[in-house]
Ligand SMILES: NC(=O)C1=CN([C@@H]2O[C@H](COP(=O)(O)OP(=O)(O)OC[C@H]3O[C@@H](n4cnc5c(N)ncnc54)[C@H](OP(=O)(O)O)[C@@H]3O)[C@@H](O)[C@H]2O)C=CC1
């Protein structure tokens with residue numbers, strides 16, 4: 001029998017981290033060996049609030065280098081914050097650990113740098129702005145539609161504790177649309193914002209609007225306008241469990257990769 005894939009989770013106490021801990025613990029060919037949490041060190045996960053049912057062999061480190069050095073995991077799942085996630089991903093690669101990154105908000109420069117490190121070491125990295133299969137389809141359907149509708153606005157809607165705006169999904173959707181859409185500045189050529197931000201952020205002339213409200217989880221609507229018609233493509237995550245099948249696919253796939261993959265759509269059949 002093959003050895004289980006040894007996994008470390010960064011950000012275990014977070015909304016996504018808690019789901020990921022459950023996923024890894026409930027997947028027979030994965031083994032949760034450790035966690036990275038800046039508020040805990042030299043302890044085990046079952047000592048951390050809300051994790052009393054985890055095994056006492058799951059060690060928690062505040063320092064990622066110490067964690068990777070001592071546990072020699074195969075995979076890091078990072079679900080933290082943009083700056084921390086980037087540092088963790090880089091540290092993982094330097095310790096020959098393959099990162100599956102759900103954390104959003106990385107800059108293009110950071111993605112380029114991580115790709116270079118991954119390729120120079122022959123290691124896989126998956127950075128997936130959205131792990132939900134429905135969201136990946138929403139992005140792909142939007143890309144298909146953009147070939148025929150060049151006027152498009154993206155409205156992403158999230159809970160009010162989200163740090164980054166626009167969302168990683170909103171940016172990725174705009175980038176996928178950009179691949180097929182004739183570049184265009186939308187709206188009236190003389191339009192003026194009388195209040196800053198009224199028209200949202202601008203990606204290649206497309207507008208991306210970010211809604212933040214308690215009661216929301218993760219939702220996105222992509223609206224296309226043409227002569228006498230409107231097309232709306234929408235996805236809703238009502239529960240963070242929606243992201244976990246994508247995380248599982250990434251952990252399984254990353255062992256076979258030797259470069260950086262940005263977006264779950266690039267590893268699905
Ligand atoms: N790709 C996808 O499908 C999805 C991606 N996301 C992304 O995942 C990330 C996490 O989201 P979410 O779980 O909602 O956020 P949370 O704020 O709930 O969780 C983030 C966790 O990271 C911890 N953290 C912060 N800084 C550090 C650090 N230096 N070292 C270790 N841990 C740290 C936080 O601890 P504390 O609270 O104590 O500061 C918290 O436990 C975000 O970037 C979000 O955009 C979210 C959903 C789906």
Ligand SMILES: O=C(O)C1=N[C@H](C(=O)O)C[C@H](O)C1
Nearest residue numbers: 104129130162167168169218
């Ligand atoms: O912070 C979140 O919650 C989410 N973040 C990701 C993003 O920025 O797109 C994915 C999903 O939308 C939930």
